[in-house]
Amino acid sequence: MSAAQHKIRTLVWTGAIFSITVAGTLYGANLKTDQEAKKERKAYTQIVSDEQIIRLHLAKDKLLARRKELQNKIAEIESRQRTEE
Numbered sequence: 001m002s003a004a005q006h007k008i009r010t011l012v013w014t015g016a017i018f019s020i021t022v023a024g025t026l027y028g029a030n031l032k033t034d035q036e037a038k039k040e041r042k043a044y045t046q047i048v049s050d051e052q053i054i055r056l057h058l059a060k061d062k063l064l065a066r067r068k069e070l071q072n073k074i075a076e077i078e079s080r081q082r083t084e085e
Helices: 002-083
Strands: none
Touching: none
């Protein structure tokens, strides 16, 4: 093998190894970014779910209070109707 062929072979191997290293680095970085994004989405979804549960409980409490008021008014009206008869 001549010196020129040896030099070309060395350059080809160097380029191939460099390409593989760069591709692996980019692929690994992309995987890590995807994992972090997935964790953030999960955390955001959990926060949104917790906030939604709290809002639903508050709405339920308001509705129950309104129901109690209406039941009292109905009872009062029924009581007045009974006394008038």
